[in-house]
Amino acid sequence: MEPKIVLAVSGVLFALGVIGVLLRRGAISILMCIELMLNAVNLAFVAFSRMHGATGQVFVIFVMTVAAAEAAVGLAIVIAIFRHRQTVDLDGLRILRG
């Protein structure tokens, strides 16, 4: 029963992260929802690792490292956006729109 609970939470958290990325307007809020999705995946990795061996935990370490790197670069981009437009509202960024 317990693996089912953990994996169900992982699925729900991932779906909530997706909904957040689709609905939110602020750049930082979207980054936070992406972190939520990454954590949901980490949770699933650890649950399966508990059943099958230590490899899943190594993948969690890799995902955490990539998430840290992505958060740093993403926040630097947010700061650069803010410096130009005094807002982080992503709905106004439509220069590349066709």
Add this chain to the structure above:
Amino acid sequence: MTALTTTAYVVLALLAVLSALVVVWHRNPVVSALALAFNLVAIAGFYLVMDAQFLALLQVIVYAGAIMVLILFVIMLLNLRQELRGRDSGLLQRVLGPLLGVALGLLLVRVLWRSVTSGFAPPSPEFGTVASVGRELFGTFFYPFEAISLLLVSAMVGAVLLAKRRL
């Protein structure tokens, strides 16, 4: 599995899902960030209950301790106000997006629910310890380990460069 551990799983599940709802729903980015920190600690609790002690500590130190602090610093520096409710996107996007997200959630939960047939077996005594994870990391995954250290260096350089006022 005793009833106590099952209760722990259910309580952690409720905490994680409720804090995730606050992250996705609340307009104030500071409240969102604090709810996300709570969620990350709840997930660390999950790791602990599943005997992955090293990962629980890493989760608290790296995620709740470093990444969330970084996010809160940026929110504080940018002095963000309440986030506006989406008005520019059409009704179709505002309804269809969450609908498809819920459909994705249902699909994921159904598939994952059916993918396991038994409960957790008792773990080997060295499951989740630093030694066992380290043995795997520096043994089978040695090249990816070196690759992510290069990734971290390039991310550091990139973050400093992107945030500079003038190049």
